[in-house]
Amino acid sequence: MPEIAIIIPHYNDVVRLERCLCALQENDLSGCEILVVDNASTQSLTKVQEKFPDIRFVTEPEKGAAAARNRGVQETSAPCLMFIDADCVAAPDWVTVGRSVADKADLIGGRVEVFDETPPPRSGAEAFEAVFAFDFRHYIEAQGFSGTGNLITRRDVFEDVGPFRGGVSEDTDWSFRATDKGYQLIYEDRLRVGHPSRQDWPALRTKWRRLTQEQFGLKVQGPKTRLLWVIKALAMPLSAIAHLPKVLRSPKLTTAGDRWRAAVTLIRLRLLRMVWMLRQAVGLDI
Known part of the structure; x- marks a missing residue:
């Protein structure tokens, strides 16, 4: 049985998904199962699937990242769950750090570093996001929730808390439900992923x-x-x-x-x- 399930929701973002999977390949993936849950994209995933034959792809017809993540948990068996988004880029030691800190708390969120996908000068949106976007330390330590683009938890915690709910801010909602049940949420700065800024x-x-x-x-x-x-x-x-x-x-x-x-x-x-x-x-x- 694998130790870690890495769950990636995806919808119509094939270029970034391929980049995400390439970054994960630089990690030590021993004991990991990786699952891409696609929300019935209209873009073809054939080339990506051919490039990554060891990664499982399933289709979840219900729209939304919440439904995709729930399906990912159902389709995997590992006791440790690591969530990352298809447009994120994991650091080369993301999985290694995840293994080392998984026992420190019930929910662990990490650092999300914003990067630009366009050359300088920055647009107003890119400059704004560089300052304000994805401050996971503040989310976790001041507001009490973690985003799901860089999150570790255990399967038994997820089963007790219940699935992500669509139609609301699912990561905020799920974090609050977990901490209301007494589960501990912490921030781990070494657990790093990158996320592109909004371009305009x-x-x-x-x-x-x-x-x-x-x-x-x-x-x-x-x-x-x-x-x-x-x-x-x-x-x-x-x-x-x-x-x-x-x-x-x-x-x-x-x-x-x-x-x-x-x-x-x-x-x-x-x-x-x-x-x-x-x-x-x-x-x-x-």
Whole structure:
């Protein structure tokens, strides 16, 4: 029986999936089973499957990464579960570090390093993501959840907590359900993967629209939480002002142009999120 199941949800991102699998091949995969769960992509996976004959591919017709990850757990047997996304690039020691830290806690999230897929200069979206995207240490240590693009847990924990739920922020929801049951979540900085930044405003807008919809479904359950949602919405412009120093001082932005474009994107996005959240609060679509 394998020790570790590496589960990768995928939908219509074949180029990045191939890059993800190539990076995993640089790891020590002894005792590992790797499963790609495809959400019935319209792009052909034939060439990728031929290139990686030792990796299993299954199709999950229910759309969404939550359903794909659940299917991945069902299709594998290893006691340790490592989750990574198809657009992520694992460090060469990702599996080795995973093995070494798996017994430290029930849920372990790692570092996600943002990288650009386009040449300089950065767009506003890329500059914004360089500063704000995928801060897993903050997610775990301050907010109490881990993203599933770089997550380790045990099969017995997953079976006790239950499957990921679609239609909400599934990683946040699942982390909260796990910690509510008393399971320990920690951050491990040595557990590293890379993730590409969103390249432009439409891609960044799509990401945050989805996150806003998921967070509303997760957090707004009645009049009291709806009122709190309105208050949070009205605070969005103030949060943009509060975060401007972080943009201007970030070592991840090396030019004045990057800092300017990141600042403009920060303000633009927070104002848009305010509008979206207020629309949600009165029952309108965003």
